[in-house]
Amino acid sequence: MREAAIEATDLVREFKKGPRAVDGIDLRVDPGEVYGFLGPNGAGKSTTVHMLTTLLPPTSGVARVAGHDVVKEGSEVRAAIGAALQEAALDPFLTGSEHMRLQTAMHGMRGDEGRRRGEELLARVGLTQAADRKIRAYSGGMKRRLDLALALVHDPRILFLDEPTTGLDPQSRSALWDEVQRLATESGVTVFLTTQYLEEADVLADRIGIIDHGKIVAEGTPEALKAEVGRPSVEVIPAEFVDLERARAVLSRFGEQANSSPKGAAVRLSGGEGRLAEVVRALDAENISLQHLQLHAPTLNDVFLEKTGRSLEGAAEEEPDEAEDQPKEAVAA
Amino acid sequence: MSGGFAFQVGALARRSVLRTLRQPAMVIPSLFFPLLLLSINAGGLDSATELPGFPTDSYLQFALAIAFVQGALFSANSAGTNVSNDVETGFLNRLALTPLRRLALLMGQLAGIMALGLLQAVTFLVVGLVAGAGIEAGVTGAVVIVVLSLVISLAFGSIGAFVALRTGSGEAVQGIFPLLFAALFLSSMALPRNLIETAWFREVATYNPVSYMLEAIRSLVIFGWDGEALALGFACAGGVALIAILAASSALRTRMVRT
Numbered sequence: 001m002r003e004a005a006i007e008a009t010d011l012v013r014e015f016k017k018g019p020r021a022v023d024g025i026d027l028r029v030d031p032g033e034v035y036g037f038l039g040p041n042g043a044g045k046s047t048t049v050h051m052l053t054t055l056l057p058p059t060s061g062v063a064r065v066a067g068h069d070v071v072k073e074g075s076e077v078r079a080a081i082g083a084a085l086q087e088a089a090l091d092p093f094l095t096g097s098e099h100m101r102l103q104t105a106m107h108g109m110r111g112d113e114g115r116r117r118g119e120e121l122l123a124r125v126g127l128t129q130a131a132d133r134k135i136r137a138y139s140g141g142m143k144r145r146l147d148l149a150l151a152l153v154h155d156p157r158i159l160f161l162d163e164p165t166t167g168l169d170p171q172s173r174s175a176l177w178d179e180v181q182r183l184a185t186e187s188g189v190t191v192f193l194t195t196q197y198l199e200e201a202d203v204l205a206d207r208i209g210i211i212d213h214g215k216i217v218a219e220g221t222p223e224a225l226k227a228e229v230g231r232p233s234v235e236v237i238p239a240e241f242v243d244l245e246r247a248r249a250v251l252s253r254f255g256e257q258a259n260s261s262p263k264g265a266a267v268r269l270s271g272g273e274g275r276l277a278e279v280v281r282a283l284d285a286e287n288i289s290l291q292h293l294q295l296h297a298p299t300l301n302d303v304f305l306e307k308t309g310r311s312l313e314g315a316a317e318e319e320p321d322e323a324e325d326q327p328k329e330a331v332a333a
Numbered sequence: 334m335s336g337g338f339a340f341q342v343g344a345l346a347r348r349s350v351l352r353t354l355r356q357p358a359m360v361i362p363s364l365f366f367p368l369l370l371l372s373i374n375a376g377g378l379d380s381a382t383e384l385p386g387f388p389t390d391s392y393l394q395f396a397l398a399i400a401f402v403q404g405a406l407f408s409a410n411s412a413g414t415n416v417s418n419d420v421e422t423g424f425l426n427r428l429a430l431t432p433l434r435r436l437a438l439l440m441g442q443l444a445g446i447m448a449l450g451l452l453q454a455v456t457f458l459v460v461g462l463v464a465g466a467g468i469e470a471g472v473t474g475a476v477v478i479v480v481l482s483l484v485i486s487l488a489f490g491s492i493g494a495f496v497a498l499r500t501g502s503g504e505a506v507q508g509i510f511p512l513l514f515a516a517l518f519l520s521s522m523a524l525p526r527n528l529i530e531t532a533w534f535r536e537v538a539t540y541n542p543v544s545y546m547l548e549a550i551r552s553l554v555i556f557g558w559d560g561e562a563l564a565l566g567f568a569c570a571g572g573v574a575l576i577a578i579l580a581a582s583s584a585l586r587t588r589m590v591r592t
Contacts, residue, residue: 054592055426074592078430089423093355094348105344106431108337134355150427 003067005031005158005190006052011061013047021047023214024061029192029207031157034184036205037194038300044214045194046086049162052192053083066158082151083160088143090135096122096146097131100153107154121149125179141172148179158190159183165200173200180204198300210304217307226298228306232273233258233296235266239289250282264292273297338437345441353411353445360449363407364456367400371457374399374523375464384528389555397461398550399522401478402543404453405485406513412446413493413506420501420588429591438589439581443490450486454479466554474553477563484570485546489513491577498584520544542569 006029013022022044029035039045050056052065054074063070066080090099100118109117122131125145135143144164151159161180165173181204183189195201201208202222210218210225218225234254238247241263248257248265254275260266269275276295283290304310353359375393382390389395419425419442428438458475462468468475492513497506520543521529529535538544549566552559 053430055429055590057590057592071592075432078432078591081430083430085423085426087423089425089427091348091352091419091422091424093352098348098351102344102348103427103431105340106428106433108340108432110340 002030004028004064005033006035006063006065006192008048008052008063009061011048011051011063012059013044013051013056014059020059020214022051022058025211025214025216027209027216027219029190031190032184032188033206034180034191034193034204036201036208037192037211038196038198038201038208038304039194039211040196043211045196045211046162047214048211049083049085049160049192049194053081053085053160054078079154080156081158081160082154082156084144084147084151084162084164085160086162086166088140088147090138090143090146092136093134095132095134096127096138099135099146099150100131103150103153109153117153121152122146124152125149126175139172141168141175144168144172144176145179148176152183156189158192161191161193163194163196165195165197177204198304202300208300210300210307212304212308218303222300225300225303228303231255231268231270232298233266233268234276234279235260235264235292235294235296236279236283236290237261237264237292239291243288246286247283247288250286250288251279253282254279266296338434341433341437342440342444345438346444349415349442349445350448351445352415353449354452359407359411359414360452363404363411363449363453366407367403367453367457368460370403371396371400371460378523381524384524386525386528388525388551391466393461393464394466394555395551397457397466397554398547399517400457400461401454401482401550402485402517402522402546404457405450405482405489406510406517407453408446408450408486408490409493409496409513410506410510411449411493412443412490413497413509414503415445416442416494416497417501417503417506420497421503425589429589435585435589436582439494439578439585442494443487443578446486446490446493447483450483450490451479453486454482457482461554468554469557470553474557478550478553481546481549481563481566481570484567484574488570488574488577491574491581495577495581495584498581498588501588516541516543521547542573545569 006027008025008027010024010026011022012020012024014020025048037045037048047056051058052063052070054070054077057071065077068076068080070077097118100122101114104114104117122128125148127142127146127149130138130142138146148164165176168176177200180191180193184191193204205222207219207221208225209216220228234251236247236251238244244263244265251265251267255267255270258266258268273295280293374396379392381387382392458478470477492509493506496509519534519537520541521538526535526538526544529538545565546569549562552562
């Protein structure tokens with residue numbers, strides 16, 4: 001077996017006066033893989049990233065990144081990783097190129113070497129034109145792209161992106177996704193990506209870990225996870241409202257009831273999508289005309305619902321803001 | 334790949350200087366208010382020079398030193414605000430992920446304050462001379478005033494950095510500003526210590542290191558070269574700077590957590 005890019009065993013982080021933010025997680029990310037860490041606010045995503053990037057010592061457990069122990073070999077870990085943490089941590093009074101200059105200097109690149117690297121990365125993320133503008137004038141998407149460029153200065157093998165698209169408009173989000181995909185496919189960079197967006201995890205990740213209340217509740221490829229909860233649902237809206245109850249009765253032969261619009265009926269197909277033709281024939285046999293019929297494939301939200309009993313979209317509102325609590329606790333630790 | 338210590342300090346100092354000078358709201362009050370207080374004092378308290386034993390017949394000459402120390406007090410606010418912003422925005426975490434050495438970060442941060450201190454000292458010196466104050470110790474004395482002002486700025490700036498690193502809060506930094514001003518007012522700011530009649534005030538001013546910082550600058554302006562006053566002034570400013578830098582380094586170790 002190849003050495004993992006990221007590996008954690010029974011990783012725990014407790015904060016004073018609080019529950020376990022991370023409660024014994026095990027994970028393995030292979031080199032070149034894009035791993036999506038999906039969960040609502042407060043689930044433990046950022047705390048995990050802080051431990052894996054050496055910014056927060058674990059309470060217990062072991063984690064190795066790029067083959068180095070995050071506690072005992074912090075410098076070696078930092079040399080191998082790049083990270084863009086939750087908020088784009090930029091200085092509003094500096095320009096993009098001044099940020100690059102500072103970051104290259106921190107990594108020991110002097111003079112022309114640093115300038116060339118800075119220009120190359122700014123071009124890569126499409127910020128050459130804005131290089132001499134102060135960060136105050138940058139949009140959210142531009143800040144995120146600069147943040148990504150800064151994380152790549154020392155050509156890291158592993159990249160941690162903590163909610164990189166939160167708050168971005170769809171166009172900026174899509175541009176960042178393209179860049180992450182390019183990094184993974186063209187440069188072979190391992191990407192550990194936290195997100196609370198189902199679509200983002202679905203589009204970008206080779207594998208997904210779903211975290212809730214500090215525990216990984218499901219892990220696998222998006223397809224495998226969806227197949228696990230697995231059954232698609234079919235929803236019909238009869239042409240005549242009076243046929244709704246009869247339609248519901250017909251559908252009930254094919255599986256258990258699922259959520260539907262008020263004018264329709266839906267079931268989760270117990271035999272999978274192959275039974276769709278049977279459903280149509282059964283409805284036709286009962287002379288029920290349809291205004292609308294739709295097959296819903298399972299989504300990651302169905303997976304989250306199945307594993308946690310809650311919908312991911314709603315779960316975020318129930319949790320405290322992990323990012324707000326963390327710095328104070330980290331100091332206390 | 335690891336950046337050399339001096340190279341890291343240089344890069345961070347450049348950032349700190351740029352950042353400080355690009356904030357007019359930080360620079361202008363630190364120049365304007367000391368000059369305002371100087372003009373009020375010089376105009377309103379001139380009759381104090383008639384007190385028996387007052388060292389000069391020009392209150393402007395006497396009060397000029399206050400501008401240097403008051404300006405330096407703004408350093409605490411500036412340094413503290415800059416550092417607390419870095420904590421609050423996560424910029425410190427970004428730096429923590431590089432091969433940066435903690436001491437380089439602190440020194441780099443304080444470089445911006447020294448740049449502001451230099452701008453303040455030269456401005457106060459020029460305005461004082463234009464307004465009619467003379468520097469008894471001459472050009473060399475003026476240079477020593479600038480150097481001492483920088484050490485005082487470093488001292489107060491380090492206090493601001495310490496509070497910011499300890500608390501991580503810009504509000505806490507704002508909170509210490511009035512305390513430092515109280516230290517200025519409870520010193521020999523308005524009168525020489527031997528002319529302060531209220532016993533407790535004289536006692537507090539005698540134990541207050543700010544008095545000796547003022548008196549060292551004042552000695553160069555009014556008397557010329559006074560070795561004892563200069564030694565006490567540099568010792569107090571340097572001592573406060575050393576203690577505050579050590580405290581800030583310790584706070585940085587706790588704040589900038591990395592394994």
